Amino acid sequence: MKIYNVQIKTMDRGLFIPDGWVEIKNGKISAVEEGTPENLSAEDIDGDGGLLMPGFIDAHTHLGIIENGIDFEGDDCNEDTDPFTPQMRTIDGINPFDRCFEEARKRGITSAVVAPGSANPCGGEIIALKTAGRRADDMLIRPVGIKFALGENPKRTYNDRDETPVTRMATAAVIREGLSKAVRYLDAVNAYENDSENQELPEFDIKCQSLIPLLKGEISAHFHCHRADDMFTAIRIAKEFGLKPVLVHATEGYLIADILGQEKNISAVSGPVICDRCKPEMKGLDIKNTAELVKNGVKTSICTDHPVIPVQYLPASAAMAVKGGLDYEKALEAITIKGAEIAGIDDVTGSVTVGKDADLQLYHGDPLDIAKDPDWVMINGQIV
Incomplete structure (x- = not known):
């Protein structure tokens, strides 16, 4: 599974990717990249420009x-x-x-x-x-x-x-x-x-x-x-x-x-x-x-x-x-x-890093805004 068209706040040594994608295999993060991935499939998720960050x-x-x-x-x-x-x-x-x-x-x-x-x-x-x-x-x-x-x-x-x-x-x-x-x-x-x-x-x-x-x-x-x-x-x-x-x-x-x-x-x-x-x-x-x-x-x-x-x-x-x-x-x-x-x-x-569990969330808005909830939340690569 790939999550693409997202801003990625990795929380990994301050790395921010303004336009990137994440790949998930067997519940783990297998890639964190800039740009748009090739060979998209029906199971992949378009983040619609939202902010992807760790749970x-x-x-x-x-x-x-x-x-x-x-x-x-x-x-x-x-x-x-x-x-x-x-x-x-x-x-x-x-x-x-x-x-x-x-x-x-x-x-x-x-x-x-x-x-x-x-x-x-x-x-x-x-x-x-x-x-x-x-x-x-x-x-x-x-x-x-x-x-x-x-x-x-x-x-x-x-x-x-x-x-x-x-x-x-x-x-x-x-x-x-x-x-x-x-x-x-x-x-x-x-x-x-x-x-x-x-x-x-x-x-x-x-x-x-x-x-x-x-x-x-x-x-x-x-x-x-x-x-x-x-x-x-x-x-x-x-x-x-x-x-x-x-x-x-x-x-x-x-x-x-x-x-x-x-x-x-x-x-x-x-x-x-x-x-x-x-x-x-x-x-x-x-x-x-x-x-x-x-x-x-x-x-x-x-x-x-x-x-x-x-x-x-x-x-x-x-x-x-x-x-x-x-x-x-x-x-x-x-x-x-x-x-x-x-x-x-x-x-x-704790971060969007290759090898860690795919515990992720997607926002359109400020994650600390009390009026905002994540679009979706993922634990171990599954949307929960």
């Missing part, structure tokens, strides 16, 4: 794990019976038939990062998935992180029960304890694999086992943190254990953007942008936040935190960030390639 990526949501319009029965986001639950797998809580997946697709969101909630200091495994499908296993791109939470949410959850943690100190201590146990567990596993004759395999521990990909650097540590001091705690813990940190929400990031910009290996997911200051740790919410982070060199994406903000308002969130001072092209990057890079899925999606 949007929401870098932090609870899509499908907190279902639309359903209270406890459809909320599988927080296993708050234990403050440290890295063994929770988000894929086991996803309902692909939640109507919000359809609403995401209609607004051009082809991939989403879905996380467990922030009631626990450690909530579980985070995954990235496509927004089309009937079985979560088929929608899955890959696990991308482990969810940690700092600040108000764990304090409030466990204070109501008179259990640890009820302070920021205790929240950090719970995280350190769990990670320290996992480090010792991994050391014992490695010792056994290097010398099985003289070493014993440690007794299986599902919590420690679930943290091994994180300790090996295969996935990232996503820290829920709104306040500036909580962001520094996240960085402190990440350095202690050699983790790749992602600061999720980063609401007060603009207060420390210059410091964050000096840190290596730090990225941020800014949002929700369109939101009220609904709790004390969000009192510093300001639409300039994303712009300040980006200006100071922090790799930053934008999220809705769905269902806090419905997922279909991701482009509107990017537009609000533009109003707050973010460069327009940087806003588009924040919901395409930067979201993919931060999630660790940029090898398969």
